Amino acid sequence: MARKEYAFYPGCSSQKGASASNYLTSVESMCKTLDIKITEIPDWNCCGASISYAESGELPRHVMNARNFALAESNLPGQDIVATCAACWLGARESKERLEHNSALMADTQEALKEAGLSIKAIPEIKHMVEVLIEDLGYDELKKPVKKPLDGMKFAGYVGCQTNRPFGIHGESFENPVYLDKLIETVGGEAVPYDQKVTCCGGALAFSEPDKAQAQIKDIIESAYDNGAEMLVTPCPLCQANTEVYQGQINKKYGTKFNMPVLYYSQLMVLAYGGTAKEAGLDGNVIRARKLEAFAAK
Amino acid sequence: MAEKKHAAYICSGCGLGERLDIAALEAVAKKEGKMQVVKTHPFLCSAEGVAMIRADIDDEGVTHAALCACSRRAKTEAFNFPTTAISRGNLREGVIWVRPDTEEARETTQEMAEDYVRMACAEVKAMTQPAGNPNTGTNKTLLVVGGGMSGMTSALEASKAGYKVVLVEKTGALGGWAAKLYKRTPTREPFKAPEDNGVADLVAQIEADANIKVYLNSTIAKTAGAPGRFKVDIAMESGPTVTEDIGAIVQATGFNLYDANRLPHLGYGKTPHVVDQAGLEALAKAANGGVIKRADGKEVKSVVFVQCAGQRDPSGEHLPYCSGYCCNTSIKQAMYFKDANPDVDTVVLFTDLRTPGNGEDFYRSAQNKGVIFSKGVVSEVVPNGDACTVRFHDLILDDKDARIEADLVVLATGVVPNSGVNIDAVAAPAAEAAGSEEGAEAPAPVVEEKPISILNLTYRQGPDIPQFKWGFTDSHFICFPYETRRTAIYTAGPVRRPMDIAQAQEDATGAAMKAIQAMENAGLGKAAHPRAGDLSFPTARLEGCTQCKRCTVECPFGAIDEDEKRFPLFNESRCRRCGTCMGACPVRVISFENYSVNTVGAQIKAVNIPDEFSEKPRILILACENDAYPALDMAAMNRNEYSAFVRAIPVRCLGSVNTIWITDALNSGYDGVMLMGCKHGEEYQCHFVKGSELGRYRLSKVGDTLKNMNLETERVFDLEVAITDIDTLPRKINDYAAKIQEIGMSPFKGF
Amino acid sequence: MSNANEQMAARYKNNFLKEIEEQAEMGEWVKMCMQCGVCSGSCPTNFHPGWDHPPQEIFMMIRAGKREEVLTSNSMWMCTSCYNCYVRCPRKLPITHIMHGIAEYAYRLGLAPKMQPTLHLSQTFWNNCTKTGRVNEVKLTQSLYFKDGFMAGIKKGLEMKDVALGLVKAKRLNIFEALGGGHKCKDIKGIQAMLAKAKELEAKRKAAKAVA
Numbered sequence A: 001m002a003r004k005e006y007a008f009y010p011g012c013s014s015q016k017g018a019s020a021s022n023y024l025t026s027v028e029s030m031c032k033t034l035d036i037k038i039t040e041i042p043d044w045n046c047c048g049a050s051i052s053y054a055e056s057g058e059l060p061r062h063v064m065n066a067r068n069f070a071l072a073e074s075n076l077p078g079q080d081i082v083a084t085c086a087a088c089w090l091g092a093r094e095s096k097e098r099l100e101h102n103s104a105l106m107a108d109t110q111e112a113l114k115e116a117g118l119s120i121k122a123i124p125e126i127k128h129m130v131e132v133l134i135e136d137l138g139y140d141e142l143k144k145p146v147k148k149p150l151d152g153m154k155f156a157g158y159v160g161c162q163t164n165r166p167f168g169i170h171g172e173s174f175e176n177p178v179y180l181d182k183l184i185e186t187v188g189g190e191a192v193p194y195d196q197k198v199t200c201c202g203g204a205l206a207f208s209e210p211d212k213a214q215a216q217i218k219d220i221i222e223s224a225y226d227n228g229a230e231m232l233v234t235p236c237p238l239c240q241a242n243t244e245v246y247q248g249q250i251n252k253k254y255g256t257k258f259n260m261p262v263l264y265y266s267q268l269m270v271l272a273y274g275g276t277a278k279e280a281g282l283d284g285n286v287i288r289a290r291k292l293e294a295f296a297a298k
Numbered sequence B: 001m002a003e004k005k006h007a008a009y010i011c012s013g014c015g016l017g018e019r020l021d022i023a024a025l026e027a028v029a030k031k032e033g034k035m036q037v038v039k040t041h042p043f044l045c046s047a048e049g050v051a052m053i054r055a056d057i058d059d060e061g062v063t064h065a066a067l068c069a070c071s072r073r074a075k076t077e078a079f080n081f082p083t084t085a086i087s088r089g090n091l092r093e094g095v096i097w098v099r100p101d102t103e104e105a106r107e108t109t110q111e112m113a114e115d116y117v118r119m120a121c122a123e124v125k126a127m128t129q130p131a132g133n134p135n136t137g138t139n140k141t142l143l144v145v146g147g148g149m150s151g152m153t154s155a156l157e158a159s160k161a162g163y164k165v166v167l168v169e170k171t172g173a174l175g176g177w178a179a180k181l182y183k184r185t186p187t188r189e190p191f192k193a194p195e196d197n198g199v200a201d202l203v204a205q206i207e208a209d210a211n212i213k214v215y216l217n218s219t220i221a222k223t224a225g226a227p228g229r230f231k232v233d234i235a236m237e238s239g240p241t242v243t244e245d246i247g248a249i250v251q252a253t254g255f256n257l258y259d260a261n262r263l264p265h266l267g268y269g270k271t272p273h274v275v276d277q278a279g280l281e282a283l284a285k286a287a288n289g290g291v292i293k294r295a296d297g298k299e300v301k302s303v304v305f306v307q308c309a310g311q312r313d314p315s316g317e318h319l320p321y322c323s324g325y326c327c328n329t330s331i332k333q334a335m336y337f338k339d340a341n342p343d344v345d346t347v348v349l350f351t352d353l354r355t356p357g358n359g360e361d362f363y364r365s366a367q368n369k370g371v372i373f374s375k376g377v378v379s380e381v382v383p384n385g386d387a388c389t390v391r392f393h394d395l396i397l398d399d400k401d402a403r404i405e406a407d408l409v410v411l412a413t414g415v416v417p418n419s420g421v422n423i424d425a426v427a428a429p430a431a432e433a434a435g436s437e438e439g440a441e442a443p444a445p446v447v448e449e450k451p452i453s454i455l456n457l458t459y460r461q462g463p464d465i466p467q468f469k470w471g472f473t474d475s476h477f478i479c480f481p482y483e484t485r486r487t488a489i490y491t492a493g494p495v496r497r498p499m500d501i502a503q504a505q506e507d508a509t510g511a512a513m514k515a516i517q518a519m520e521n522a523g524l525g526k527a528a529h530p531r532a533g534d535l536s537f538p539t540a541r542l543e544g545c546t547q548c549k550r551c552t553v554e555c556p557f558g559a560i561d562e563d564e565k566r567f568p569l570f571n572e573s574r575c576r577r578c579g580t581c582m583g584a585c586p587v588r589v590i591s592f593e594n595y596s597v598n599t600v601g602a603q604i605k606a607v608n609i610p611d612e613f614s615e616k617p618r619i620l621i622l623a624c625e626n627d628a629y630p631a632l633d634m635a636a637m638n639r640n641e642y643s644a645f646v647r648a649i650p651v652r653c654l655g656s657v658n659t660i661w662i663t664d665a666l667n668s669g670y671d672g673v674m675l676m677g678c679k680h681g682e683e684y685q686c687h688f689v690k691g692s693e694l695g696r697y698r699l700s701k702v703g704d705t706l707k708n709m710n711l712e713t714e715r716v717f718d719l720e721v722a723i724t725d726i727d728t729l730p731r732k733i734n735d736y737a738a739k740i741q742e743i744g745m746s747p748f749k750g751f
Numbered sequence C: 001m002s003n004a005n006e007q008m009a010a011r012y013k014n015n016f017l018k019e020i021e022e023q024a025e026m027g028e029w030v031k032m033c034m035q036c037g038v039c040s041g042s043c044p045t046n047f048h049p050g051w052d053h054p055p056q057e058i059f060m061m062i063r064a065g066k067r068e069e070v071l072t073s074n075s076m077w078m079c080t081s082c083y084n085c086y087v088r089c090p091r092k093l094p095i096t097h098i099m100h101g102i103a104e105y106a107y108r109l110g111l112a113p114k115m116q117p118t119l120h121l122s123q124t125f126w127n128n129c130t131k132t133g134r135v136n137e138v139k140l141t142q143s144l145y146f147k148d149g150f151m152a153g154i155k156k157g158l159e160m161k162d163v164a165l166g167l168v169k170a171k172r173l174n175i176f177e178a179l180g181g182g183h184k185c186k187d188i189k190g191i192q193a194m195l196a197k198a199k200e201l202e203a204k205r206k207a208a209k210a211v212a
């Protein structure tokens, strides 16, 4: 038996062929090394994401999450739910909190769930993968399997919004969370200090208000460059995508020359644990992390 | 007194023995200090060391002892010899802790130590041990002036502590402003709703208290005497004047509301539907929990509260300050409406809502009850048919022409202290000219046209407590809030600064306790704060006095009157022992037994001045013992090093510095003089309130002397020092030492 | 003006604050704002021009009864859900959710700006994800591009061509999803029944509030 088992909620963006599929690849490899067993919640559905607020209204949004809770509870009893996407994690936690504090909302939810033949007894704990790593395992455990420390590489840990606010990682400050820096250091990299660590990447508004979102993204990348970072590291698929794929457009608009790879923490860990470029999902990066690819090949 | 016998005790503990040549110090004490007894001990403050000194006092007749060890602020309990004059040579904090332990520093460090031994010997020879003030009064009755919440609280607290109280109230009933309130802001968890005003309870307690004698409809006709022996004439409206023997006084004379008639643009006086906060309390009292009606009997359906009406006014026309309580009062008054009828529209227009303490909970409670708070500046309230239109600038939406209609408008007008005559304004209207930031343009609109004295003190310096800003009585606002500039007279409550009932009651308790302490000290002939317990007191050799009156004018505490022959008459128990009079006296006839022109002058002269070519300048530091000297000591504890060329002498206050010390120092070849005293002015930190200011003024004239002596003005340097300047002070000393070396050595050496 | 809107406007007459309190999700918090401005100073979208009213102002306008102006405003739709304001508000107002709640209410009354891009995204996203239970990123993107019509969609698509190609190359965008394949839940029927029920209950709740 694995030392830890979780009901896994990948979320839409981490599915095969979706925008964060390489995140999933690296997480699977990382979990294998760390002896963590993650079992996908059978027939999970989309969390609704925060952006759907206008169309969904309140109850349907919670019901979507509740269905996942019910499925996890009945199929994977006793296991905490772990999500890799920051937005899914936040949405699920928010639903859990509201349902637990509002019995009328809970009653309505149960009634709706009945239509799908489901019900909730107790909502499982909901964790972000980062919480599993640093709270359930701890930095020391994460360090043990390191075979190839990422010596001499400079990363800007980009925490962004949704793993950080409103819930955040326990014990971290909203204004300067350090867990990502610590993760970078755990695998031997250098975490550069820079001032846009928790700036919003624009979130879903990267679609609807691209100009504004890109202005924010520009600030983030620029500050990372100015402070000597070679790559950005994030815990969130939306942050990853936003900061990576718009660099070309930003270059056109602002005349910048951005070309900074953006990685997931899990990709760094896989590489430090001696994994291949493929296991780390490096082929999934739009801006190729050549330095890391070379490192993996060594 | 019996024959004098001088002794010096040198400690070699605390590393002194390793760092200094103790034998050489002994020789200095003996030969130059002319000490009859010189002893060294490896641990002077130990029981054994102390016993050695004790034995010399008891058996060998030692009357004067120079303890050359640590700072005078250290080991005071061990070195407690009440009948012996004691000086301290500061070899530890003053020398070894501020000097590097290196071979090249050894010589100058030793010179420093030898000078401090010389100074300690010289000082002690010039001292006498004070015997205490014979002129004491032992009356222990507290007079409380004012029967509002503050006054009643002071009276009750003093009584609980076992003291008799005389409580004088000018109106026919106790309770003051609080009695006019329908309810007061909450004082207890959960701070969500208005509370009973609490007056009836206090009045009942006072009536039941045999220790408290109440005079209603009465005022103070005259206050004569001094702490512990005040004679107070109480004038009763109908009836005779009674004289009471009083030990100390608490003045809790409160405030009046700022006159809303001065705010015609806010509609006051133009329509009865604009009231001030007192007006609203009256309406609420009449409603007694039911729906609140206007003067014309119409039920109020909408009400607007205008905060800071005639307050926090930068134009100089109205009050420049914040009264502190009126935001909470408006919140409370809005609740009167909401509690009686939740459908009444209540809007509070504020620029900043200031709700200190638990007011935040109260504020939130009002928001929960549906009171609307809007950030805006009201420009005008205009009568509008049966209602009023409030025009304001909405600061959040930046709408310059926002309006609300209301049945009733309430103005939060704030307080004007009831502090009596502004004696400084009366004494020297021109002296006000000195600029002040906030109130500068406003030459106190606060002061009433013809203020009536409250205490009617017979003091030469005027009948009331000196005022600070805007008519509030002066008190050492940073450290000692109840202390006024009249010993054993304390002010409490809104007469001192704007405050609410809860704060006033706390204030009143503190003031009562301080007053008790002052009575007790006066009875023992001891000084009050900040030299509490000091037995010394100033005396003047009147034969030499020229009747110049500088001492009587300058004494910050009004301690000096004039006798029939117009000589200064010291009231020892009013005196705080600051020495300002001594510093002021041009003919130097004022002295304390243990602190005088001589005790300091002798130290200055005792320092060995190397010749012009030695490249060893000497810099005299005169450091205020309240802040600067402790800062030097603490710098030493942190081992912050400074120049070996300075010699520091503590003074009671910069105000006690007599210019003769400076001219003497320069004449005898010192290369520079640093004066270290507390901040003065609007935000003074001087423990004697005015001492450092007076001292600095006096010393600013030294420039002429320097010119006459053909010396550079930089040779005298006035430095403001706070007790926290532990790291910066050594740096400033070094900078000054460097500057002196740059200017070059004084030409006055060796004369 | 829509019917629902007229009905509400009539019902709350000049008490817009009360309307928001009762009708918008988390609206009961608006009255607790103390106008400190921390939220406005924290909002990333406020640093870039184009946002008319940051949260503090919206809340103040609600108190000042500026109903029309608030409900037709673009501002709530600009919120990126960064939760900066939310964690910094000294009064602990759940500002992000209030902004969403007011937006949703405006949409419900038919007052939200026409063709508001974020509203469109919200609708599209929800419809996309509830159709199969999971998001189909290609279709989502397509329908977003083509919201302003066919030509605009092509233009936008061309602008974003590099972005999309990059994703395709990195195997993070599967164009075959557009052809009806792609991810979906098994129990789509159950999900849709469940959502229908939820919608019904929610509508009932809102209707009850609307007449209460």
Ligand code: SF4
Binding pocket: B011, B012, B013, B014, B016, B042, B043, B044, B045, B046, B069, B070, B071, B074, B075, B092
């Ligand atoms: S504390 Fe003072 S008296 Fe005691 S051993 Fe040290 S220097 Fe000597």
Ligand code: SF4
Binding pocket: B307, B308, B309, B311, B312, B321, B322, B323, B324, B325, B326, B327, B328, B352, B353, B354, B412, B414
């Ligand atoms: S307490 Fe409030 S109303 Fe009173 S002066 Fe201060 S800010 Fe103005």
Ligand code: SF4
Binding pocket: B538, B554, B555, B556, B557, B558, B559, B560, B570, B574, B575, B576, B577, B578, B579, B580, B581, B582
């Ligand atoms: S000036 Fe100071 S020392 Fe002199 S009488 Fe006044 S209070 Fe006493």
Ligand code: SF4
Binding pocket: B540, B544, B545, B546, B547, B548, B549, B550, B551, B552, B568, B581, B584, B585, B586, B587, B588, B589, B590
């Ligand atoms: S200052 Fe000196 S000379 Fe002047 S009145 Fe006082 S005691 Fe006399």
Ligand code: SF4
Binding pocket: C032, C033, C034, C035, C036, C037, C038, C039, C040, C055, C056, C059, C085, C088, C089, C090, C091, C092, C093, C095
């Ligand atoms: S931070 Fe909170 S209290 Fe401050 S203005 Fe914004 S909502 Fe109001």
Ligand code: SF4
Binding pocket: C039, C042, C043, C044, C045, C055, C078, C079, C080, C081, C082, C083, C084, C085, C086, C095, C096, C099
């Ligand atoms: S959550 Fe929305 S309103 Fe709040 S700071 Fe972020 S973008 Fe602005």
